[in-house]
Amino acid sequence: MSTQIPEPETEAESEGAESETAPAETLPPAQQARLQRKAEERADREERAREEAEEEASSDENTYHLKVFRYDPEVKGKQEPRFDDFYVPFEKGMTVLDALIHARDTFDSSLTFRHSCRQAICGSDAFFINGSQRLGCKTQLSDLDEPVRVEPLPHAEVRKDLVVDMEHFFDQMESVEPFFQTNDLPDDELEEQRQSPENREKVKMSTRCIWCAACMSSCNIAAGDNEFLGPAAINKAYRFAMDEREGEDLKQHRLNIIEQEHGVWRCQTQFSCTNVCPKDIPLTKHIQELKREAVKSNLKFW
Incomplete structure (x- = not known):
C-alpha cells in the first residue's frame, strides 16, 4: 500500500487538540476522567496507525x-523549506516524473513542478535528483538509491516547491542572438x-539543446558570477x-558577444x-x- 507518512503534530497543534478534548470543569470528576481516558486512547491509536503506515510503506518492496x-x-506555515516523504507504488519503467505525478495526484495536490512532453524534448522538468541535475522524465527510479531526493535546480530562485525562476536563464540565451542570420541571401x-x-x-550536437538549464545549474562559475553567459548560451552561440x-x-x-568579460x-x-x-552535448569542448x-580572430595574421 502506498502512503505519505503523516507529518508529526506541532506543539501548537498538540496543545490545540488537548484544549478541544479537555473536559469542562463543571463536569463530575468521573466523567472528566472518562473523557481524558478516551482522548489518550485516541491519541495512542493515531500514533500506532502512523507507525504501522510508516513501517508498511518502508518495508513494501513495491514502493x-x-x-x-x-x-x-x-x-x-509552509514558508520554511522542508522535505516531505512520499511512498509511491513502483512499476517497471517508472521515472521520477511519473512518481512525482503520482504523489501529486494521490497524496498532495499542492505539490508543484513543471513538466510537459515527458519525452526529454521540452526541457521543463529538470530537477536536482540525488545530488545531480537530471530530467525527471528521463531518469528511471530503478537506477536510483532510496530515498530518492528531489530538489529544485541549484543557483536559481525557487518560486514554489520544485519550480525555479527561469527568467535570468532565458535572458542569457537571448543575449547571444540564438537565431539564424545571414548577409548572403540567394538571388532566387x-x-x-x-x-x-x-x-x-560539426554543428549537429549543438542543435540538440532543449533549454533545460541543467548545465547552468551545475556550473560553479555561474553560481558565483550572475552575469556569466553560461554553457547553454555559449553553446547556442557556437x-x-x-x-x-x-x-x-x-x-x-558572435565572437564579439561571447568574448566579453x-x-x-x-x-x-x-x-x-x-x-x-x-x-550529451559536449559543451566544454564547444x-x-x-x-x-x-584567439584566431584577434591574431590577424593567423
Missing part, C-alpha cells in the same frame, strides 16, 4: 521512497541556403558561429556542464573551440 523539497512563500528567394554535410556534422551559411562577418559578431574566458573547464547535459576561434 519507492521519495523525499521531495517543499516551499510555498504564499501559504502561512526559393533557392535553398545549402550547408555542406561536413559543416552540418551553433551559429560555426554555421558556414552565416558568413565571416556574422561569425565575428563574462563570456567564454570565465569558463574554467571543469566539465560539470558536459557531465549533466541530458542530450566552449574551448570558441576560445580558439576568438
